[in-house]
Amino acid sequence: MSIGTVEIITGRERRRRWSVADKLRILAECEAPGVQVAEVAARHGVYRSLVFQWRRQARDGLLVAEPTPEFVPVRVADVDRRDEPLPEPEPTPPPSRKAAAIEIELPDGIRLRVGEEVGLVALRRVLAALRG
Structure with missing residues (x-):
């Protein structure tokens, strides 16, 4: 057998x-x-x-590849800058008009405020990430 x-x-x-x-x-x-x-x-x-x-x-832009991490060149300089004055901050321009925005409140209480400059694909990615 x-x-x-x-x-x-x-x-x-x-x-x-x-x-x-x-x-x-x-x-x-x-x-x-x-x-x-x-x-x-x-x-x-x-x-x-x-x-x-x-x-x-x-x-629909909800399934996208994760961005690939990149190395950024860095140079460390040994300079004593204690005696140099700090640069003056640049003045912010006055707003020309009130930007349009929407506020989204999800069922779990998370609030998301989005301006008109945010694209549809980016908004879908953020909402997908918040949903879990």
Whole structure:
């Protein structure tokens, strides 16, 4: 009598926490010519509806890559500046008009005040971060 192997198929894992980088990598695989979303989703063990949800989030600006940290050159100078006077602060110009702003209060009590200079993509990213 021979002993065989048994493979247990449990289906897709539920409630896995995918990193933003993983989501974007899977979405990039889906963009290749001739690739079907269902095949990519099955290869990674996720439902294709979840991949479509990530695609919508990326299109709406809610799923974006984290900025890459960069090194900044720094030079340390050994200078004694105790005798130098401090520069005069530049006067702030008077406001020409009152800037338009909206205030958003989330259900948990967090208030967010946004000026008109904030773009839609940035606002969506902030709201997504506050929602958790």
